[in-house]
Amino acid sequence: MIANASATESISVLIVAWDYRTLNDFAGCMFNIRHQLYDLKTAMNDFSHLDAQGNPAMVDVGAKAITHRTARARSVVTLNEEIMRHLTGTDIQTKKGPVFQTAIIAGTMAAKRTDELIPLCHSLGLENCRIVITTEGHDAIVECRVSTQGKTGVEMEALVGASVAALTIYDMCKAFSHDIVIRETKLLEKTGGKRDFRRD
Structure with missing residues (x-):
């Protein structure tokens, strides 16, 4: 017990x-x-895109000053040897037409319509959009530079322009091969806002 x-x-x-x-x-x-x-x-x-109740809302830029806004973004598309064999001069020729020229047009159109693609982006009248595509080895390097006079930044416009140009390169080259990689899309610089940015 x-x-x-x-x-x-x-x-x-x-x-x-x-x-x-x-x-x-x-x-x-x-x-x-x-x-x-x-x-x-x-x-x-x-988060500037949330109201006091946590609901999504467009940022009110009404009180901001109008400044000269610029942004530059880059996308890199890696193409295989089979695709690069079709490179003549500074472009790749396909049955759909010249790849890089078409990509430049597509990227420019997309940059101008960024507010329709990205939620809560402000509608901006771009004053300039320039896309340049160069090749380095098997890489097609897309750079999109945009600018305007406005109350908010244009980095999304630059990123969208570079991204859609890169996607267009993929679309037009996939008839040759699907061995295509969009390796990176990044902002290189932005100016004109409260905080400028420049990637080293």
Whole structure:
């Protein structure tokens, strides 16, 4: 009986200890979750595209000054040897027409319609959009430079222009081979806003 009583007491102590540890762990977990939710709420308040209720909203730029805005973006498309064999001079000829010239037109059209493609982007009247495509080895390098006088930046226009030009290169070259890789699309620089940016 004494042995049984000792065993029972030991089990009771273990249960109490386990419950205490579990409650402590639970309390610690809830404390961490609470702080994470607070940090998330704080971060959401910093998002300019969210209103006070967390709903998506276009940023009001009415009070901003009109400045000269510029941006430059780049996309790199890697083509295989079979496709590069069709490169004559500075372009690739296909049954659809010259690849790079068509890509320049497509990229320019897309840059002008960025507000229709990217949610909550402002409608901007671009004053200039210039796309240049060069080759380096098996890479077709697309650079899109845009500018305007406005109250908000034009980096999305530059990125969309470069991206769609790269996609057009893919579309027009896939008849030769699908071994095509759009390796990167990145912003190179932007000027005219509160914070300028230039990639080293």
